Amino acid sequence: MNTLYATLALFAILATGSLAVSAFAQEFVDAVTVATDKEAYVDGDTVTVSGTVREKLSGYDVTLQVFAANGNLVTAQQLTVSEDNTFGIDLAAGGPLWKSAGTYTIKVLYGTATRTAETSFEFGGSGDGGTVKVPQFKLANPDDGSVGYYIKGGKILSITPDPTAKSLIVEIETTDDGQVKLILPRAVIDSKSGNDGKTGEDTPFFVLVDGEEVEFEEGDATDADRTITIPFENGASQIEIIGTWVIPEFGTIAVIVLAVAIVSIVAISRSRLSILPKY
Numbered sequence: 001m002n003t004l005y006a007t008l009a010l011f012a013i014l015a016t017g018s019l020a021v022s023a024f025a026q027e028f029v030d031a032v033t034v035a036t037d038k039e040a041y042v043d044g045d046t047v048t049v050s051g052t053v054r055e056k057l058s059g060y061d062v063t064l065q066v067f068a069a070n071g072n073l074v075t076a077q078q079l080t081v082s083e084d085n086t087f088g089i090d091l092a093a094g095g096p097l098w099k100s101a102g103t104y105t106i107k108v109l110y111g112t113a114t115r116t117a118e119t120s121f122e123f124g125g126s127g128d129g130g131t132v133k134v135p136q137f138k139l140a141n142p143d144d145g146s147v148g149y150y151i152k153g154g155k156i157l158s159i160t161p162d163p164t165a166k167s168l169i170v171e172i173e174t175t176d177d178g179q180v181k182l183i184l185p186r187a188v189i190d191s192k193s194g195n196d197g198k199t200g201e202d203t204p205f206f207v208l209v210d211g212e213e214v215e216f217e218e219g220d221a222t223d224a225d226r227t228i229t230i231p232f233e234n235g236a237s238q239i240e241i242i243g244t245w246v247i248p249e250f251g252t253i254a255v256i257v258l259a260v261a262i263v264s265i266v267a268i269s270r271s272r273l274s275i276l277p278k279y
Helices: 002-029 250-274
Strands: 032-036 046-053 062-067 073-079 086-092 102-110 112-123 128-133 146-162 167-185 206-209 225-232 238-242
Touching (some): 062 086
Antiparallel strands (some): 032 046, 046 086, 062 102, 146 167
């Protein structure tokens, strides 16, 4: 009987120790957590990162690192922990360091090496980005004529206005199925409900890819610009964004201004000749 009690006691001690170790380990696993708002992102998206800490440590921030699919460090940030023991940041997915497609890893550390956590998400890789100058006559503010873009699966060759159709013509050269995100200044093109095409409430653009209507996504608009994301198939060559107003093309206005100038010069010359004394 004594042997049986001794055996049971031993098992009880071992079980208690095991639970203590498990609870101890769990305490450090849950010391910090991290997560993203989505499992996958495309070029130009916003990656919203959030997390919690079990207890707030005085004098410490959360160190956050993002690693690309190829293992390269994309960004490193120091994040302040709020009074409710949470932290977070919005990261713009895109740019030279985001070119690699695949699984991206987020690692966080809080205070000591035992307070770590990580999560991952899928990213399709970043295409080329930049701005394209749209031809225009008025150049008082050069930024007014720049259309920002991110493109995946090709490159932009040119962007020109078509005043007759009140549209922008985007010429592209593709290498694969992809999409283009365009940041359209209202000074370049807009779509409004007013009769003049420039005032009133925002109305949707009409988008054609090689003459065929396509569905597209519009992001949050600001007082200065509107953002749209347009998908395209490999082989596409032209995207047309139709609104209610577009800046006049440089060439068209320049010809009109030049013609008016010539007429004025001729008129002034004749006027001067008519008042010259005759000999």
